[in-house]
Amino acid sequence: MNVVIIGASGYSGAELASLVAKHPTLSLTGCYVSAHSLDKHKLLSELYPEHLGLLDLPLQPLNEHALADITHSADYVCLCTDHKVSVDLAPQFLALGKKVFDLSGGYRLASNDDYLTYYGFEHQHPELLNEAAYGLAEWNSEAIAKAQLVAVAGCYPTAALNALKPLQQAGLLSDERIIINAVSGVTGAGRKASIGTHFCEVSLAPYGLFNHRHGPEIQQHLGHKVLFTPHLGNFPRGILETIYVQLKPGVTSEQVAKAYQVLADEPLIRLLGSKIPSIKGVAKQPYVDIAWQQQGSQLIVMAAIDNLLKGAAGQALQCINLSMGLPHTTGLVGAFK
Numbered sequence: 270m271n272v273v274i275i276g277a278s279g280y281s282g283a284e285l286a287s288l289v290a291k292h293p294t295l296s297l298t299g300c301y302v303s304a305h306s307l308d309k310h311k312l313l314s315e316l317y318p319e320h321l322g323l324l325d326l327p328l329q330p331l332n333e334h335a336l337a338d339i340t341h342s343a344d345y346v347c348l349c350t351d352h353k354v355s356v357d358l359a360p361q362f363l364a365l366g367k368k369v370f371d372l373s374g375g376y377r378l379a380s381n382d383d384y385l386t387y388y389g390f391e392h393q394h395p396e397l398l399n400e401a402a403y404g405l406a407e408w409n410s411e412a413i414a415k416a417q418l419v420a421v422a423g424c425y426p427t428a429a430l431n432a433l434k435p436l437q438q439a440g441l442l443s444d445e446r447i448i449i450n451a452v453s454g455v456t457g458a459g460r461k462a463s464i465g466t467h468f469c470e471v472s473l474a475p476y477g478l479f480n481h482r483h484g485p486e487i488q489q490h491l492g493h494k495v496l497f498t499p500h501l502g503n504f505p506r507g508i509l510e511t512i513y514v515q516l517k518p519g520v521t522s523e524q525v526a527k528a529y530q531v532l533a534d535e536p537l538i539r540l541l542g543s544k545i546p547s548i549k550g551v552a553k554q555p556y557v558d559i560a561w562q563q564q565g566s567q568l569i570v571m572a573a574i575d576n577l578l579k580g581a582a583g584q585a586l587q588c589i590n591l592s593m594g595l596p597h598t599t600g601l602v603g604a605f606k
């Protein structure tokens with residue numbers, strides 16, 4: 270299958286380009302940036318010298334000529350672009366008969382109103398919101414395999430949902446709001462320069478209190494109320510979430526452990542039991558690490574991922590694998606040794 274990547278010069282796009290280039294059955298046939306990008310015509314490996322020899326492909330401007338080329342050169346189009354750009358581009362590629370994997374949040378929420386509230390724009394293609402399959406690979410594999418449009422799950426939601434869905438599915442959660450505190454590395458904010466995400470300016474601070482767009486995303490796909498607070502930390506990549514859960518009265522540690530068994534055979538999920546997960550354990554790895562400790566009806570769940578892999582490009586590749594009927598792990602496990 271031929272894959273093109275739109276937004277290939279960004280952090281998630283470049284990560285995905287490297288995965289596709291190394292994948293046994295995919296060909297990377299084009300890497301694109303915006304029509305007036307400062308990086309157009311540069312080689313991707315000039316921006317990411319670690320991929321010299323692997324990604325010596327030019328970054329092509331996404332113009333009319335490029336759209337005509339993509340018509341012939343791609344089976345799968347991956348959008349590694351800002352939410353609004355993805356909302357505009359996805360229907361164009363769907364109309365060309367392409368299968369679209371969107372790494373942005375442009376098609377993850379069901380309600381048009383939520384786009385206005387949490388994304389700050391009115392969705393221009395609300396008719397597609399119901400058609401998009403939510404790309405949370407372990408939990409929605411059948412829909413992902415069939416869909417023409419896959420809305421790859423958000424980074425923070427990927428960690429939170431994998432940590433909480435087992436408990437929800439087993440009926441162990443009380444009605445109390447679940448508190449999710451999360452810390453992300455700076456690559457989570459993308460490659461574009463800004464003072465707020467300048468590496469030397471970042472220490473450790475919360476942001477997006479009460480209004481981060483991943484709150485409604487987690488809530489919608491969990492079916493439970495949450496209070497989600499992200500923090501930005503001074504490390505390059507990785508997300509760590511500490512999640513406070515009130516269990517129903519009388520829920521035992523055996524019941525909790527049994528609930529997590531639903532993920533025991535998932536090759537990209539590592540259940541750590543009561544051991545403490547860390548950013549170090551997942552950085553540059555395709556896994557979600559999940560752990561928990563319980564006292565009475567209070568449960569603290571911890572989840573760690575690499576935001577650019579399981580939180581973006583890794584999970585996008587997982588979704589592509591599912592579309593091709595391949596194992597989740599093809600091109601992922603063993604790729605980072």
Ligand SMILES: NC(=O)C1=CN([C@@H]2O[C@H](COP(=O)(O)OP(=O)(O)OC[C@H]3O[C@@H](n4cnc5c(N)ncnc54)[C@H](OP(=O)(O)O)[C@@H]3O)[C@@H](O)[C@H]2O)C=CC1
Nearest residue numbers: 276278279280281302303306349350373457459460576581
């Ligand atoms: N970083 C992360 O950890 C995660 C990111 N995501 C999502 O993935 C998407 C990309 O994020 P990230 O990689 O961080 O972003 P970056 O800012 O690092 O990259 C954005 C890319 O899009 C390109 N671009 C911008 N405008 C256009 C356009 N109109 N047409 C084509 N290409 C364009 C940029 O190049 P140029 O401006 O030079 O044209 C660049 O290549 C976002 O929606 C983000 O929310 C999802 C999960 C995790």
Ligand SMILES: CC(=O)N[C@@H](CCC(=O)OP(=O)(O)O)C(=O)O
Nearest residue numbers: 372373374423424453454457458
């Ligand atoms: C540290 C940081 O800024 N992180 C980003 C989330 C990563 C991302 O790009 O979000 P999606 O998964 O929705 O695409 C943010 O909070 O906006």
